Amino acid sequence: MLFRRALSIIQLAGLFSYGHAISSIGVTTTACKTVAGVALPTPTGSVCGGSGSSYALTGSGTLFNYSAGSPQVASLAACSAQCLAAATCSGIYFIQGTYCNLKYGPRAFLNGAGNPQFSFYDASCFPVCNGSGSSYALTGSGTLINYSAGSPQVASLAACSAQCLAAATCSGIYFIQGTYCNLKYGPRAFLSGAGNPRFAYYDAHCFKCVASIPTPTPSVCRTVDGVISPTPKTAICGGSGSSYALTGSGTLINYSAGSPQVASLAACSAQCLAAATCSGIYFIQGTYCNLKYGPRAFLSGAGNPRFAYYDAHCFKCVASIPTPTPSVCRTVDGVISPTPKTAICGGSGSSYALTGSGTLINYSAGSPQVASLAACSAQCLATATCSGIYFIQGTYCNLKYGPRAFLNGAGNPQFSFYDASCFPVCNGSGSSYALTGSGTLINYSAGSPQVASLAACSAQCLATATCSGIYFIQGTYCNLKYGPRAFLSGAGNPRFAYYDAHCFKCVASIPTPTPSVCRTVDGVISPTPKTAICGGSGSSYALTGSGTLINYSAGSPQAASLAACSAQCLAAATCSGIYFIQGQYCNLKYGLRAFLSGAGNPPFQFYDASCLKCPAPSVGTTSTTSTSITSSPTVTSTSVTTTGACGIVSGVASPTPAGAICGAKGSSYALAGSGTVINYGVGSPYVASIAACGAQCLATSCCTSIYFIKDQYCNLKYGPKAFGVNTGNPQFDFYEASCFTCGPLSCSTSTTAYNMELTTTFTPPARCTGRVFTEMAYSGNQIWKNAIIPVPSSTVTSCFPTQFANSVIASAVSSTTLPPFAKLVCPNKWESTYWNSTYLICCPPNFGPYLPHEDNVDRPGLGAVCTFAMAANVLMDISSYDSTAFVTAVGTSAPSTGVLILANAFDGTALDPRPT
Structure with a gap:
């Protein structure tokens, strides 16, 4: 077919860095990182560090088991390296110092099962970046496309990797600079050290976080070994840990060794489903199946032995089983969870000088207070006026008083900082002391119902908006306090039981007033x-x-x-x-x-x-017109707000739009996405007045601003504002396009702003039809026919109908992919390629379309580019642009291998359908 012509010279899937196809490739590489050999973020669909064991599955099995004494068990990095070096290794089961088991075939991992439990990692968790070797045959893996010497994809690793990222199913590349760029699909089939020649191999994850490559999630729920798949997003299904005491939670029944319920997870889960109030299970195969009721009271990583924990809705494909959320907070390593909204609990940084703040005492290496966070926080709670701590385990426990003076990210070394409110005092024994900002709300004494029980006193605190804690002696006192904690452990006679309000209800649910005035x-x-x-x-x-x-x-x-x-x-x-x-x-x-x-x-x-700056207060207006100006790669939204009727005075809107710059003096600076549409100079009618220049801007698609000096310059710009006030020599008068109109602008995110109909036959000027081509540094020195944007700061549009030129500018300037032309007539002597009787693709004379999205039923010409294979040694003239717009005319001839010339393609519905 015509659509694949000329591709034997060069493959084109990676050439769309310019013009109508710019937006189809603008791939941003997000840098992934590797910790202990594991890719972060982990690839979507991979299990990286699951705790459990394997089960029997056809096609899966063991390649090799390494045990204690083998170097492979010394670290996860050593075990993963062994997997990467073993052909067909698809995953590992690992226990440091004891086991490194290499597996092949599909994953057969059961989360939370087994004794002992292994850490399981899919091979895809360990990216191979610059491995040296070759590929081997593996079911499901194969070659997408091979690029060889002469193709632009082999010129650099960046070019090859960009091609991989542009191919939806590319999972990795084999690369030799100047010779090979081979794109692969499917699971990794790389054998380190093999092959002649040896290739540099890279997983796709090395170039862009695989987490951003969507992996379809099964839409049909099914049950495997008693657990549904996919598991509910909010559930814990196979967590390793133990339970803790929580009001409203408890045990329905415990099944132990010998009971049929402990034989398998499926048997235990079935028992839970049969019990009306079962909300979860704690399971160890062959030993325990404990059924629980009430809200989840599971603490990950705790207990000896550790149980595999499953919420009840992990077992049945019903999303409507509610799991109550506990209202009681808990403490982990001395820190409350969840943390209070206004507290800093674990910030990394240092202190700064602040009036009223200072150091109570510093504990250093050798002191028991530096041994753990719990020990340091306990010292803070036992020290009057302690308001926070700076902590480095084993080295520092510094107690502070007064208002917080913490600077996040500062200092060397950086400390972990905790406000005292991060550490709840629940049932402390002592008394209060005088502290500015703290005081008594109300004291209840003998005979009041509030002193009858701790529950009654705490309920009164929760019902009182500003209550921050209570001092309690049953039958005698219930004293409600406000403000920061002023509790001194071990002091007073009598001694009170002290409780922070957080002990009774998560402080996160106690609203903290937000200042309404910005300062x-x-x-x-x-x-x-x-x-x-x-x-x-x-x-x-x-x-x-x-x-x-x-x-x-x-x-x-x-x-x-x-x-x-x-x-x-x-x-x-x-x-x-x-x-x-x-x-x-x-x-x-x-x-x-x-x-x-x-x-x-x-x-x-x-x-x-x-x-850094308080937002301006809103001011009411009598009428408002809003115009959205969107540019790539940044988004600039200008809200054009007018008071009263808008009118045009000497070409400028009156009143001027709120937020717009209209007439400031200065100059432009370089900004990605901004550039020059066209410059008019001395002798042009547009330099005669600001009104003439502004009118020309409004008449030019995507003009967003002008730089003007009367009788000398009228420079039209596109893209986001790149104006420096009071800069430059000479200084220009700068106006945004919104300064010249009371209505909508010509360039917006709406594709309806563009004229997508070409109903007359455009005849290009004679100079546009010869063997004159454009080479552009910013597009990889590709050679184009009549490039519309030879450099980012300039456009050349005379060889195209306005509708064609505007569609290319829209793609480059606004990252807007316009729809196909609603009515289309190809220019005079252009090639008209009909996909069917009504869908038409236009290319310059002797060019044919290359369709990267040929399988797109709705628009096969999406992102199309036109190609022409120039024969060897043919003479041609090339205008070569560098990145700054400097142009050099070069008379040359095509190389002995020939050269591929590119041009913009335009597609749409033919005005004159072709008979079928």
Whole structure:
């Protein structure tokens, strides 16, 4: 068929980095990381670290068992390496120092089963990145496509990996630079050290987190060994641990060794399903089948022995079995769970100087207080006025008083910080002391119903909005307190039983008033915006459309304090966030957030720009027009709000739109996604007045702003605003497109903004039909026929009808994939390729379409590109553009192997259907 012509010279699936097809490939590589040899995030569909055992399954079995004394059992990394080196290894069962069992075939793992329980990992949990070897035959694995010498895919690892990411089913590549780029599908079939030549092998996970490649979830529920598959999202099915005491929970019946219920998980689960009030089971095969009622009271990782725990709705394909949520909080390692809403419990950072805050006492290595978090927190609770701790196990337990003075992500070393409220005092014995902000709400004494029982006193506290704790002596006292805890253990006569309010009901459910007035503290607003990251600890990663405005380092006043750095960001028009380390760094960023929490050495404190300035109060208006201007890769939304009737005065809207820049002086700067549509100079009618220039902007598809100097310049721009106020020489008058209209703009996210009908035959100028081609640095030096966007900052549209040019610009500028043309007539002398009687694809003369989505029933021409195989040694003229728009005209001839010329393709419904 015509659709596959010319592909013997070069394969095209990876060439769409320009023009109408730009949006089909804009793949962003998300950096995965490996911890102990395991890919993070774990590949979707893989089991990585499940606790359980294997069961008999046809086609599955053991390759080899390594036991104590073998180097393979020394670590997970050693065991996984052995699996990767063994052909057909599909997973491992591992217990450090004891077992490393290699398996082949489909997974036969039963979560929570077995004694002992193994840690199970699918082979896909261990990415092979730059392995040296070859492939072997494996059922379900095979080759998608092989690219060889001369193909652009073999030029670099980046080109080959991009091709893999663009292929939906690519699971890995075999690569030799300049020679081979082989794309594979299915399970890994890589044999390390084998083959001649040996290939560099990479799993697809090495280039993009496999977690983002969707794996279909079974839609039909089924039962395997008594457990349904898929398991309910909110259930615990096979957790390893034990139970704890919880009001409303308890044991229905315990079956032990010898009972038929302990013979298998299926038998135990059947017993649970037969008991009306069974809410879960604790199971050890052959030993225990314990049926439970009431809310779940399971503590993961606890107990000896540990049980496999299953909620009741793990056993029956019914999603309607409710599991009550416990209202009682619990304590793990001295810390309450869930943690109080306003507390910091385990933040990583250091302290800073703050009036009223300070150190009570520092315990160091050798002190019993540094042995564990529980020991350190107990010391805090026993120390009057302790308001928080800074802790490093085995090294530091520093007790603090006064208001919190914690800076997240700061310091070297970094401490784990806990507010005192993270550690509940439940039934402490002692008395209160005077503390600013704390006091008595009410005291109930002998004869009051509140002193009759702890339940009555606690209920009164929960019913009182500001109650933070109680002091209780049964029959005598029930004293309700407000404010921070002021309890001194072991003090007083008589001694009271003290309880934090959190002991009776999770503090998370006790509302904490949120300040309604926004204020700025140390450069950061309070309260912080809900959707913003304000003080996250981590680092940045590469993201298209994001970048650095300026970096300030040690010695700069901007790095001296967070307030100074935030002020610098607010003074920079396009600052979208800052990365900060006090005294060292204040890095201003633009564009989309590219922050990776927990990453980097050193980690920075990250703040979105919205953390730094209180939002302006809303002002009512009499009429509002909203226009959305969306550009790629950042999204710029301009709300055009007018008061009263909008009119045009000397070409400019009056009143000017709220939030728009209309007439500021300055210059442009480089910003991904922004660029020049066209520049008009001296002699052009558009430089005569701001009205003429603005009108031309409105008449030009996707023009988002202008830079203007009367009688000299009228420069039309596309994309997000890239304007620096009071910068440049000369300085231009800058106007956003919304300054010139009271109505909608020409470029928006709505595809209806574009004219998708071409009903007349366009005749290209004669100069567009010769052997004149374009080579562009930013598109990998591919050769194009009449490139519409030769560099990101410029367009050349005269060889195309306006509708064609606008569709290409929309794809490049707004990442908008436009629909097919509703009515389409190919330009004069162009190739008209009919897919059927009504669906038409247009290519320049002698070009034919390549269809990467040929199987798309609704639109086979989606992302199409036109190709022409230029024969060897044919003379041609090439306009070569570098990344800055510098162009060089080159007279040359096609290489001895020939060369493939590319061109934009356009598809749609033919105005004149072809008879069938």
